[in-house]
Amino acid sequence: MTVVNIPNSFFQHDAQSKFDPDVHIDPGFDINKYIVKEGSNVLIEGIRGTGKTHILKMISTRLLENFKELRILPVYISMAEVSEFVSKDEDLFRMHVYSKLILETISTIKRNKYIIENTSISFFDKLINLFRLKEQTDINKLIDEIEQYANELHDNVLNNKSKLTENITKTAGVNGQLKTPVANLGSNLTEATATNVEYLTVQLSHMNASQFITNFYNHLYELFSLEHTVLLIDECSDLPKEAQKEIFKFFKLLRGGTRVDNSRNSVYFIGAVYPPQATEYPSKVNGDSFDFEPGDDCSIEYLELDIQSTVYEDFFKRLFIKKMDKINVSSNTQILDYFEDDKALLLATYAAHGLPRRFFEILHQSYENLKEFAASQPETQSKVYKIRFSDISSAIDRIVTGSLLTKSKLSEDNFDTLEKIVAALKKRNKKVETESSTKEKYVPINFYFVCPRKQESLLGNLIAKGVIHNQARTRSLKSISSDGPNKGLVMMIDLAVAFTEGAIPTKTKSIDYFQKDIKIAARRGYEFCQQINFQ
Template sequence: MTISFTLRTEDLTLDEIGKFYVDTKHDRENIEFLKSNATGLLIGSRGTGKTMLLKIAEKELLDKFENDHILPVFVSFSSAALVDNKEDIFKKWMLSKILFALQGQLKKVGLLKTKNIFSFLIGKDSEETDDLAVQISKLINKLEKSWKNNQTVVDNASPFVEDVDYFKELLHSVCEELKIKYLIFLFDEACHNFLPKQQREFFTLFRDLRDSYICCKAAVYPGITSYGTFEMFHDSIVKRVEKDILAEDYVDKMRDIIERQTDDRTYNILIQQGELLNSLIYAATGNPRVLLKSVYEASEKLTSLKKTNVNSTIKDFYRTQMWNEYTKLGDKFTSYKEIIDWGRAFIEDKVLMETQNKNSRSNNEEFYDKQTIYFIIHKDAPELVKKAINILEYAGIVVLHTEGYKTRGGIYNRYQVNMGIVAASTSELDLSSYIIKLRRGLSIKVVTEYGANSVAFKEIDQIKNNINFENGGIDLQTLLDRNIDILDIYEYQKKEIKKEGFCKLIDILNSSEMDLQRAHLIGPVRARNIYNLSMNALLEYIIG
């Protein structure tokens, strides 16, 4: 039997999530925060476990609902990039999605005895409440298909998804009728796939929803979020999810993550080569998804763990794969392409070079026995530099270690470069041993400093006029124009449907399943499978 890792929390049920979750002190603090009635943001790069924490908070609140009467409602906006915002009805789509997520949760816990949530307004089902539910359901469906052939949505929505006060009044009725103490909305994929205008609209709604019955939490990425008039540190509590590689229990907890996704035999194969496994754990720099991917590759699909394979995996994974994924962000966020490219050059040509110099000091130099993966940037550095660093955070290339770090009279942010990337940038042959040495000598006191006017930033002036943050969201058209070769279907199927003119995702998604059946050997079942795979490929790429 082939064993593999589950890399995304979305692929797990709540019960499976409970089995896979590994509790750490930091994660426990974040979960308790998510379960509290304080408005807040959970910030972290891709693969750091934001969705896992939201789902664990949801599970624990549901387990205690009968006693505490606090109802969590998990809301995903993963299909936001498909919603046409031309008619300025994005807020209605968000409120509609929230309403139906709440209705679904009430049904799951057995609290909704009527057909739909609107019955709470008059105390019973009626033709009027049925019409409201159908109307809003149709609105969601139309909006999420509005990208097709530039369709224009005629909006006849209810006031409950037009006006926040009406919306809150409905939620108050629900809470009072069902004796719910308060609702906690847990927004996943909150806005990284929104256009900047949509992001600002979301955070305005996020702030406006707050009251005695409603609390909102959102998982967000660093670097690509426009908050508008929402002030992160005044309008909410901000928590970060990254795991500390210097923590005493770091290795044990990361091993636990692996153990929970393997059987005893497989796990024993991995831990028999303890130091090799540890080198992969340190290289991942606290990112569970990166860890699982790299371990799977290095262990030849979880069958063995050899030094040669570990070293080649570290080199390929951190020198090639991670940087390739980062560079592809320029295709996803086209308006940021130049700043994305600048960020890569800054890390590879400046930061990593200085890091290597510091890590190879001779015995007569200061800190000769210390190692570093850290650099600091002055708080008054150019805004484009800060944006570039934030996008590097989003990709997991760097991690914010300390905010507001004071040294030599200046205020800096301290960042750490992914340890695997630091190792892979060297000329070392035995990268696994190098990583262990790097971790043993690691000191947060050894940093490379970049002041407000560092010469390392001089190239940023050449691109500042080319960056348009207003258009910095997901480029949906670029995604729709992707070749169908990315689909996980047989080559002969790709060949046959290409013959019928279905060469890009948009060709398939603009067609019907009946159209796809024109292709040789493509029947109703395969046509539906191909259509669903195309939509999943699009959403998967958007989610990241």
């Protein structure tokens, strides 16, 4: 048995392995627009697997590479790191988030202190007073002290709720001032350390905690002569409802409460979120105390690459080649070195439906299928097996049925709605394929349907899980319009789901449908959009 060699590390994505900026491919937009002195508040929206984490880490990498010119400090933090501390106590969650921000900011400064220069000793006293530290003239010692107290807060207070409650009660005055010199924080702490940890506990739990954290970044801005700090907040939508609202409250604060002058702020944010169906944006209409509206409170970047895009195929082809060249340093990767024909890679490309993570999952399962097939064949000296169309086809079916369409992700109502969509598309497409030879004007196989706005809630979880795609929230071609005879929200069934569930009449013709029919079906305002009765 001989199969083409693909190391297991090739299939790993950012969530599984060490982030590698060298394999970056711009997903339909150039991230360099965020590597500039002008700050902006942005939400990067996409379902799981679109590459949100990768983009945030790429922005961080590029900002640090250009720090001497831009003097922008990027601080990356994932809400997954604090999600285990979520409780009904919003003060406790706020403490975890803010103390984690302090730690990550200090850690970023220490890791990159060789490029962060121009500290101004005249601004030391502001940071010293903020944390109630002793007078200091060495920036490295000052940063170490702040890190120590933030770590002690995590290790000795936040993980012990009873101790936390006791500490806040014991030390907090009317304005959050320190009243008692030492609380029982643990025998391993010195009296001075305990006092400073108490103070930090109070400041980060108090209603004015937001003022403390913004002052922290304002002082860093002065101390290091920064243009600004940009907080790269990942996994915002993975938090429970109330915790998400706390994050958006923080974003609102950064937008309006960190102004240096009329032209800029000292801190900006770039957050990663899921589509609105899976994200809890605060709204006064729904009883919240404030509104947070993407488009008004920040700009929004849609990360999902539209199937119709002229760069769609090229994106995944370059992604494959660049990652393979990185692993096999001495090679000059050619597609046919690894695939039996171009159609095999194209099938994986379209079944990924714009999701890099799924693309690598399909290829990984396909490679396992190939090895299993090769093991069953007679031994030959010259035959080297490469990934086949059939390997990709089987991988798609396995991933859809075993991972995408499962009871752990979808409810019974979701399955009922999906069955109606598939049934309608299947019936129409079978009729189109049967009658195509007798039609003077070519009628395309269709993947699009219209959803009335009042029934949008029926599709919410299907959209969030990548089973259905909202065309209004992809990086669509500007020439495509949703205006036309069929009014409503234009939706598209996921191509992997369509492939497996039978919405495509003949699987062997799928590449033709993906390359040609998708664009025809979308042309002239989605004139071939399916009307579906969800009742």
